Amino acid sequence: MRHATVSSLAMGVPVGVILLGAVIYPSLVLVWQGFSRAGQPTLANVLAVMGESDTWRVLWNSLYVSLWATVIGGAVGTVLAFAVCRTNLPGRRFFRTALLLPYVVPPFIGALAWLALLGPVGFVNQLWMALTGDPEPLFRIYGALGIVLALSLYNYPLAYLTVLASLERMDPALEEAARSSGATPFRMVRDVTLPLVAPAVGAGAVLVFLSSVANFGIPAILGFPAKYFVLTTKIFATILDFDRPNNLGLAAALSFLLVLAAGVAMGLQKLSVRGRAYGLTRGTGQPILLDLGRWRRRAGILAWIFLSVTSIAPVLAILLTSLTRAYGMPFGLENLTLRNFHTLFFMFPAVWRSLWNSLILAASSATVAILLAVLVAYAQTRTRMRGNGALESLVALPFVVPGTVVALAMILAFLKPVLGISLYNTIWIILVAYIARFLALAVKPIVAAFTQVHPSLEEAARASGATLARSLRDVTLPLVRPALAAGWFLAAVPAVTELTLSVLLWSVGNETVGVMVFNMHEEGKVLLSSALAVVVMAIALASNFALRRVGDGWGGQS
Amino acid sequence: MTVPAVELRALWKEFDGVAAVRGVDLAVSEGELVALLGPSGCGKTTTLRMIAGFEIPTRGGILIRGRTVSGPGQFAPPERRDAGLVFQNYAVWPHMTVEANVGYPLKVRGVGAAERRSRVLQMLDLVQLSGLGDRYPHQLSGGQQQRVALARALSKEPAVLLLDEPLSNLDARLRKEMRIEIKTLQRRLGITIVYVTHDQEEALSMADRIAVMGQGVVHQLGTPEEVFERPADRFVAEFMGCTTFLPCEVAGPNRVRLLLGAEMPCVFCPLAPGAAGRGVVGLRAQDVRLASDGADTLAGHAELRTYRGGSFEVLVGIGGQAIPVITDTPLAEGSAVRLALTRLYFFPETRDATMSGRANKALLASTSASAALDTSTANDG
Numbered sequence: 001m002r003h004a005t006v007s008s009l010a011m012g013v014p015v016g017v018i019l020l021g022a023v024i025y026p027s028l029v030l031v032w033q034g035f036s037r038a039g040q041p042t043l044a045n046v047l048a049v050m051g052e053s054d055t056w057r058v059l060w061n062s063l064y065v066s067l068w069a070t071v072i073g074g075a076v077g078t079v080l081a082f083a084v085c086r087t088n089l090p091g092r093r094f095f096r097t098a099l100l101l102p103y104v105v106p107p108f109i110g111a112l113a114w115l116a117l118l119g120p121v122g123f124v125n126q127l128w129m130a131l132t133g134d135p136e137p138l139f140r141i142y143g144a145l146g147i148v149l150a151l152s153l154y155n156y157p158l159a160y161l162t163v164l165a166s167l168e169r170m171d172p173a174l175e176e177a178a179r180s181s182g183a184t185p186f187r188m189v190r191d192v193t194l195p196l197v198a199p200a201v202g203a204g205a206v207l208v209f210l211s212s213v214a215n216f217g218i219p220a221i222l223g224f225p226a227k228y229f230v231l232t233t234k235i236f237a238t239i240l241d242f243d244r245p246n247n248l249g250l251a252a253a254l255s256f257l258l259v260l261a262a263g264v265a266m267g268l269q270k271l272s273v274r275g276r277a278y279g280l281t282r283g284t285g286q287p288i289l290l291d292l293g294r295w296r297r298r299a300g301i302l303a304w305i306f307l308s309v310t311s312i313a314p315v316l317a318i319l320l321t322s323l324t325r326a327y328g329m330p331f332g333l334e335n336l337t338l339r340n341f342h343t344l345f346f347m348f349p350a351v352w353r354s355l356w357n358s359l360i361l362a363a364s365s366a367t368v369a370i371l372l373a374v375l376v377a378y379a380q381t382r383t384r385m386r387g388n389g390a391l392e393s394l395v396a397l398p399f400v401v402p403g404t405v406v407a408l409a410m411i412l413a414f415l416k417p418v419l420g421i422s423l424y425n426t427i428w429i430i431l432v433a434y435i436a437r438f439l440a441l442a443v444k445p446i447v448a449a450f451t452q453v454h455p456s457l458e459e460a461a462r463a464s465g466a467t468l469a470r471s472l473r474d475v476t477l478p479l480v481r482p483a484l485a486a487g488w489f490l491a492a493v494p495a496v497t498e499l500t501l502s503v504l505l506w507s508v509g510n511e512t513v514g515v516m517v518f519n520m521h522e523e524g525k526v527l528l529s530s531a532l533a534v535v536v537m538a539i540a541l542a543s544n545f546a547l548r549r550v551g552d553g554w555g556g557q558s
Numbered sequence: 559m560t561v562p563a564v565e566l567r568a569l570w571k572e573f574d575g576v577a578a579v580r581g582v583d584l585a586v587s588e589g590e591l592v593a594l595l596g597p598s599g600c601g602k603t604t605t606l607r608m609i610a611g612f613e614i615p616t617r618g619g620i621l622i623r624g625r626t627v628s629g630p631g632q633f634a635p636p637e638r639r640d641a642g643l644v645f646q647n648y649a650v651w652p653h654m655t656v657e658a659n660v661g662y663p664l665k666v667r668g669v670g671a672a673e674r675r676s677r678v679l680q681m682l683d684l685v686q687l688s689g690l691g692d693r694y695p696h697q698l699s700g701g702q703q704q705r706v707a708l709a710r711a712l713s714k715e716p717a718v719l720l721l722d723e724p725l726s727n728l729d730a731r732l733r734k735e736m737r738i739e740i741k742t743l744q745r746r747l748g749i750t751i752v753y754v755t756h757d758q759e760e761a762l763s764m765a766d767r768i769a770v771m772g773q774g775v776v777h778q779l780g781t782p783e784e785v786f787e788r789p790a791d792r793f794v795a796e797f798m799g800c801t802t803f804l805p806c807e808v809a810g811p812n813r814v815r816l817l818l819g820a821e822m823p824c825v826f827c828p829l830a831p832g833a834a835g836r837g838v839v840g841l842r843a844q845d846v847r848l849a850s851d852g853a854d855t856l857a858g859h860a861e862l863r864t865y866r867g868g869s870f871e872v873l874v875g876i877g878g879q880a881i882p883v884i885t886d887t888p889l890a891e892g893s894a895v896r897l898a899l900t901r902l903y904f905f906p907e908t909r910d911a912t913m914s915g916r917a918n919k920a921l922l923a924s925t926s927a928s929a930a931l932d933t934s935t936a937n938d939g
Contacts, residue, residue, distance in 0.1 A: 171649060173647060174651060176610075176643070177643065177645060177710070179636035179637050180639075180643040182714060183662075184637055192651060196653060
């Protein structure tokens with residue numbers, strides 16, 4: 001088996017080098033920095049952070065907004081999944097996809113959109129004050145309330161998708177058996193359907209919590225003006241607090257709290273489903289649809305209102321803001337202008353630069369990610385390599401850990417030149433961070449595809465006289481090619497509109513478009529940031545549309 | 559005339575304009591086991607699901623114990639039908655214990671806990687699962703889960719038990735065991751059963767009557783013996799194990815002349831009593847014998863011999879046709895042999911299989927009594 005050894009070495013080396021540089025080393029440095037000062041191990045950072053009352057308030061804020069978002073987002077997602085999958089709601093096929101819309105818009109863009117709608121000078125408050133003469137705005141979006149609202153509406157699709165998948169996978173015979181046993185539709189839902197999807201509801205809620213507690217964009221945009229900090233934004237502020245001694249060590253200690261909160265949530269979820277993972281078998285046929293009867297029309301109207309208020313209204317609001325002459329001007333056709341876009345594209349060369357940076361970063365990190373993913377997938381599905389489990393965890397780690405923590409680890413790891421190479425203050429540090437962060441997204445479909453291509457197909461090529469490399473090229477790769485495209489898009493799409501990592505890693509000339517929007521907003525250039533946000537939103541929609549097309553081609557192949 | 563347990567009247571079902579069931583009439587008597595037998599896509603499962611109330615018939619009616627449950631302007635949902643259903647994949651609820659599963663129909667009906675418990679224990683005893691009431695389905699084997707599903711369907715004492723390919727997920731040994739068990743249960747409790755299967759052996763061994771279905775119609779309805787020994791048409795014959803079909807023409811009453819050369823007696827299908835003209839005869843390998851000589855035999859050459867443990871199967875080439883024969887004689891490949899065909903079924907030539915299906919159905923109704931035509935000539939030539 002000389003050949004196998006040589007080729008596994010050839011494949012193992014690049015995987016090892018990249019994982020070592022982009023995952024293992026930064027993780028170790030982060031932990032070390034949290035537990036050391038001036039090269040000496042100490043608990044000083046951890047103790048300093050724990051001794052500060054601010055820390056506990058910020059932790060409480062994080063848990064408070066995330067738990068509320070979990071309750072609201074989980075409930076909304078579950079109800080919507082049920083409505084789409086198990087009732088004769090009018091237009092259910094349309095809603096099935098349309099309800100995912102909020103997750104397509106990057107969260108910080110969503111927050112800006114909510115600001116345009118409900119902010120102090122947003123359309124709703126303007127209208128309210130104009131109609132009632134009330135000098136006080138109706139909504140106060142800055143602070144916990146606005147953050148909970150934006151987090152819930154951004155994250156409910158996670159719960160929605162999880163519950164939907166469970167409902168769609170459930171064997172319709174399980175529900176039919178209940179009806180056949182004499183249960184009314186309502187009783188069937190109560191006794192059979194709900195208990196069976198309960199683990200999925202729990203899993204979906206945990207996803208909402210993890211995504212909420214790790215979110216940076218929403219609490220940054222809706223929290224900073226009210227001095228309302230959560231863990232992610234507090235870590236961000238601590239990193240940028242250059243005057244404070246040991247600020248990076250303190251940030252590292254704070255990041256442990258954030259990882260802990262996420263870890264506890266995941267652990268609780270694992271505990272709660274233990275012994276309840278039924279492994280529902282996929283059945284054949286259509287599930288029974290609950291007849292809404294005379295409520296059908298009303299439910300349809302309600303669904304439309306929900307979609308309009310949560311997805312369409314904020315988008316329209318930011319679009320209108322980007323088209324107004326001056327911020328806060330009353331809405332009117334005579335106040336509409338394209339001047340903001342003109343200014344954006346013709347007077348700010350940095351805008352073009354940031355768009356270009358984002359596209360290049362997304363494309364190159366996705367390309368590196370799928371190359372790595374193929375090797376990882378091959379190792380996981382075709383070899384009994386020792387350490388396959390560790391490999392899986394290493395790939396997943398930077399995606400599971402909150403992005404702010406990943407960015408901090410990158411800063412700490414590459415602040416000083418490593419092996420004579422200086423990445424800090426270059427675009428390369430963002431690239432490394434993106435590869436680490438989005439590798440898990442590329443690995444998933446490719447591992448799935450390799451699992452579907454039975455090894456006997458490769459063996460048949462070997463038996464026909466092909467070398468290992470040749471059998472991979474002629475048989476395996478053509479069969480997994482659609483998955484490669486899907487993996488590439490899955491990794492590239494979130495990278496294009498990324499903010500959390502790049503907002504900590506950018507340097508002049510190396511801005512991403514997310515950073516550009518964020519900075520313009522922080523500088524108070526509301527009209528320009530709105531206009532660029534509209535551009536980002538269009539990019540996000542277009543790239544998600546492309547992803548869907550690619551994904552459909554891939555899904556249809558199995 | 560007593561009221562049938564289940565009655566289907568001109569039952570018709572279309573999915574998006576495509577007919578899956580096209581005019582099925584069937585009356586199942588109390589205590590009878592009727593098998594709906596046919597290949598996949600023949601409409602047997604759709605028929606069963608219409609009886610259970612999970613599909614609404616496009617036309618026609620369904621009566622359970624004389625009460626219309628599906629009919630023009632009438633539809634009783636599944637929970638208001640006096641029918642128990644056992645699914646192919648068991649559909650045992652994974653979040654309930656065996657006892658809770660079996661007792662569920664009683665619980666829904668409002669039967670008190672104490673009585674429910676005693677009934678459940680009785681049911682578990684019946685399906686030989688005593689003592690497993692506290693287990694969860696994932697702790698049971700496939701066969702045991704199937705018994706839970708059976709007990710659950712029986713616990714509400716339905717007018718009819720509907721079984722949808724209940725044994726197809728079990729291994730061969732268990733399948734045989736369950737066949738006997740279901741049959742025993744049916745005899746002992748006098749339950750009425752409608753049983754959907756694609757396995758002819760299963761249908762033959764278990765059913766009181768078999769309805770052979772193809773393309774949405776019943777090709778033949780009769781006892782297992784009738785269906786096996788007097789297949790109504792070529793479709794039924796193929797399903798009942800006729801593998802070889804030889805072209806022929808009618809030579810006289812119950813006699814055909816094979817285009818291969820010989821003239822011999824045969825069983826006419828009910829559609830063609832005294833028919834003339836061309837057609838085919840179907841035969842099973844077990845009805846072919848080696849003959850030393852004589853009239854009514856076919857001459858050919860042994861082409862391929864395969865050993866099947868204790869006997870040989872020899873493919874005999876005759877005029878471009880390969881006819882299999884099972885024999886103890888180790889015939890050398892290439893040697894000359896003569897074959898006697900002991901039982902042939904004659905089917906007149908038809909253009910359209912569905913036409914013959916419908917025609918047969920009409921005819922079957924009138925000729926089922928006179929089907930005793932010629933059993934004498936059917937035996938041995």
